[in-house]
Every structure is written in C-alpha cells, then in structure tokens.
C-alpha cells in the first residue's frame with residue numbers, strides 16, 4: 386500500500402514541474418528584482434594600521450568597485466569607493482567583521498527609453514582568520530543579500546536549494562555514497578500475443594543515505610519483448626517550493642530484465658562546508674537485484690490467458706554502494722539563487738501592467754445594467770491562477786459615475802492575479818469599460834506584499850448578441866464566447882502593504 390501512495394505523489398510532482406513555465410536567463414532587471422546582492426572579495430584587515438580593503442561586485446549588474454577604509458575603534462567606518470554609486474561601511478569587533486553596502490543603480494535591458502532605478506541595502510558579518518598578519522575572512526567571497534527600497538520595497542526570497550545541500554556532513558559523507566532501496570517489484574506478464582496483453586512493470590524506491598533524498602523509480606510498458614536494459618524514470622518526491630531551485634537532484638537509471646542488474650547515476654549538491662564553493666556531485670552505482678520470482682498462469686482484464694512472472698527480493702530493504710564519477714564546483718552561493726523566471730506578478734505590474742479581459746456580458750433591466758466580465762493580470766508566469774468574474778450594477782440614471790465591483794469567489798487563493806478591490810464606469814453607447822483597480826503582488830517577497838493601483842480604459846471591440854430572458858431582462862454576450870482582449874493599466878502606483886498583525 387505504501388508504494389501506491391508514493392507513486393500517486395509522484396504523479397502530482399511531475400505536474401507541478403511542467404507548470405513552472407518558460408525560463409529565460411535573468412538580465413539586469415530580472416536579477417535586480419530577484420537577487421539584489423553583492424559579493425565582497427579580497428577582504429583584508431590590518432590590525433596594526435587599522436586599514437581595511439576589499440572589492441564589491443554587484444551581482445545583477447556585474448559591476449564592481451574597490452573599497453578602502455580607515456577603521457575606527459568603535460562603530461561603523463565609511464570606506465572610500467572607486468565608484469561612488471557604492472556606499473560601503475565596515476565594523477570590526479575582535480574577530481568579527483561586518484560589511485554593509487548601500488547602492489543605487491539602473492537597468493535598461495527591459496526598458497531602454499526609461500531605465501529602472503534600483504536602490505538596495507544589505508550587510509553581513511563574518512569570522513576573521515587572525516592567524517596571519519593581515520586578517521582575512523574564513524569564507525570568501527562574502528555574500529551580502531540586499532533589500533530593495535526602490536522601485537519597490539522587497540527583500541526577495543531565495544530558493545531553498547536541493548534537499549540537504551547544507552546539512553552538516555553532506556560534503557564529507559558524499560565521498561562514500563550509498564543508497565537504500567525498498568519496495569522493489571518486478572513483473573512480466575506474457576500474453577498470447579493476439580488477444581491478451583503483454584506488459585512489464587518495474588518499481589523501486591531509492592533513498593540517498595547522504596542527503597536523505599527520496600526518489601520513486603518506475604518503468605511500465607504495455608508491450609514487453611524488448612531486450613537489454615530498460616530506461617527507468619526516477620522522480621524526487623521533495624516539496625515543490627514556490628521559489629524554484631536553480632539545481633535539482635537528478636537520477637538516471639536502467640534495469641536489465643535478463644540479469645536483474647539495476648544501475649543508476651545520481652547528481653546532488655553540497656555546500657555545508659563552504660557556501661562560497663558549492664559542489665555538484667555525480668555518483669554511479671550498480672547492483673544485481675536479488676529477486677525471487679514466481680510464475681503462474683492468470684487471466685487479464687479481458688479474461689484472456691496470460692503467464693505472470695512476479696519478482697521481489699526476500700529482504701524489504703537493500704543497501705547499494707556507489708562511487709563518485711564527477712564533482713564540479715559551482716559559482717559562489719548559486720545553490721540558493723532562485724532560477725531566473727519569466728515575469729510574474731511584481732515584474733509585470735511594474736514593467737508592463739495589463740489586464741486580460743474575457744467573458745463580457747450585459748444584463749439590462751428596467752432600472753439598471755449589470756456589467757460582468759472576467760479579468761486577470763496579463764503576466765508570463767500565471768501558475769495555477771485563473772481569471773476571476775467581476776460584476777458591477779449601474780443605474781441607468783447615472784452611468785457616468787463609479788460603481789463598486791462585486792468580485793467573484795477567490796477560492797482562498799494565496800497569490801491571486803486579480804483585483805482585491807475595484808470600481809467601474811461603463812459607457813453603454815461606446816461599450817467602454819473604465820476600470821479603477823487595486824491588486825497585490827507577493828511573488829518575490831511573501832512577507833511584504835506590494836499593493837498596486839491603476840486605471841484602464843478599454844472598449845469591448847466585438848459584436849454582442851442579445852436576447853430577452855423570461856423576466857424581460859435584455860441579456861447580451863460576446864458573439865464569440867471565447868473573445869479575450871488585453872488592455873494596458875495606466876497611472877500605476879504602488880506602495881508596501883501595511884504589515885499584517
């Protein structure tokens with residue numbers, strides 16, 4: 386029964402992966418929103434002269450500067466920087482050094498005519514190695530994660546990274562990798578080749594003893610008869626974060642039905658010893674599964690005769706040892722960098738705010754018209770969000786005024802791409818909607834949502850087809866019921882949402 390649960394989970398995981406959408410490389414703008422941060426390199430502190438020096442690299446812009454500081458006994462000391470857009474300070478207390486960076490920069494890769502200005506601040510404290518005359522940090526370079534204060538106030542969330550990457554002992558115990566196999570099951574069903582079905586099923590559950598990473602491996606083919614090792618697909622059952630990882634654990638496996646040899650290569654990641662030098666580890670392992678098989682005559686679901694060979698090992702768990710095939714050092718701190726993604730709520734709202742409208746309809750009674758449409762923020766990364774219905778009832782006497790929206794049920798959605806509040810003016814002769822809406826984004830920083838507001842003027846540019854219903858209400862729909870259109874949101878303003886209590 387356990388294995389059934391595992392395989393069900395696996396199907397859901399596979400779906401989530403495919404829903405993550407396109408992954409363009411992050412440019413200056415995207416990286417400034419997602420990883421506003423700096424690397425501090427070559428930090429040296431001379432206790433004798435109380436001088437410190439280092440270089441600072443802005444990761445989104447890939448620009449750097451040198452800093453030199455005369456360090457005061459107490460508190461912060463300002464440093465002189467070659468590039469004055471960088472403000473740097475240092476504080477040294479015994480064997481601890483804290484470096485702060487405060488910088489403004491701009492990016493024009495997304496918006497050449499109107500570059501976007503960023504301002505960010507961050508600091509980090511490190512241990513100094515005091516064994517030499519000049520003190521240097523134990524880990525280098527130093528990562529300083531920043532919080533943006535412009536264009537919006539956010540502290541971006543980094544990715545969790547693949548399972549156990551920073552677990553103490555990850556690097557050391559990876560030198561002698563081993564795995565535990567369980568739920569091993571293999572069966573071969575041979576039909577008569579005409580009516581009854583011939584099939585093969587192979588399953589097992591693979592746990593990496595170093596990282597604890599669990600993978601479900603399986604193979605199922607409707608037609609057996611192929612010879613030689615068959616490719617087995619192995620999928621991790623780890624939790625899918627809303628902030629997707631740049632690196633994920635990968636397993637490639639084969640099973641040979643003749644020899645029962647199960648072979649695999651697995652790639653995982655460790656940065657427990659030094660986050661500035663994350664390593665990618667690929668190991669190989671191979672074992673002959675000690676399968677015990679029984680063969681019996683049976684019938685398939687069509688009641689046709691088949692011969693079924695079913696195999697499993699006597700022991701519930703099997704240990705396998707492997708060898709390291711390759712280790713690669715990755716860029717500093719890259720394991721928890723979020724993968725560059727297509728524009729989500731925040732970036733779309735700032736760079737090219739637009740609503741997608743659909744399902745427009747009117748219901749005109751004696752005294753009032755109810756205008757209904759569906760709306761969703763037009764963004765590249767929509768996730769599992771769907772358009773929400775909005776309706777406004779407007780008395781005929783006053784169709785130049787604003788009327789509040791009634792917003793459809795949001796299904797307790799945590800990251801909706803639709804207004805939380807709006808009002809509408811509708812000019813019936815011109816079929817013009819004016820939508821004044823407020824919406825919120827928290828896709829980059831789940832703790833500090835940003836509230837946006839903006840104005841959209843749009844015309845329903847498609848024929849309507851109308852009919853009177855039983856109560857005499859004139860009901861109109863777009864003739865093309867799938868008609869969808871996009872309209873710009875203008876005069877967009879934003880502010881940090883008040884903190885939740």
Ligand SMILES: *[C@@H]1O[C@H](CO)[C@@H](O)[C@H](O)[C@H]1NC(C)=O
Nearest residue numbers: 442443444445446447448449
């Ligand atoms: C960053 O700048 C360095 C030196 O100017 C250059 O060698 C490197 O290719 C740049 N990296 C990227 C990602 O543009």
Ligand SMILES: *[C@@H]1O[C@H](CO)[C@@H](O)[C@H](O)[C@H]1NC(C)=O
Nearest residue numbers: 472486487488505506507534
């Ligand atoms: C960063 O520098 C600017 C300009 O000097 C200053 O106004 C701002 O308060 C500084 N921010 C922090 C967090 O120190």
Ligand SMILES: *[C@@H]1O[C@H](CO)[C@@H](O)[C@H](O)[C@H]1NC(C)=O
Nearest residue numbers: 637638639648649650669710
């Ligand atoms: C594992 O990697 C090695 C080296 O790249 C390759 O020869 C072997 O076929 C791989 N094993 C599997 C099961 O894919």
Ligand SMILES: *[C@@H]1O[C@H](CO)[C@@H](O)[C@H](O)[C@H]1NC(C)=O
Nearest residue numbers: 821839840841874875876877
């Ligand atoms: C929107 O912005 C335009 C141009 O800046 C301005 O003329 C207009 O009055 C603004 N509308 C509203 C409702 O604020």
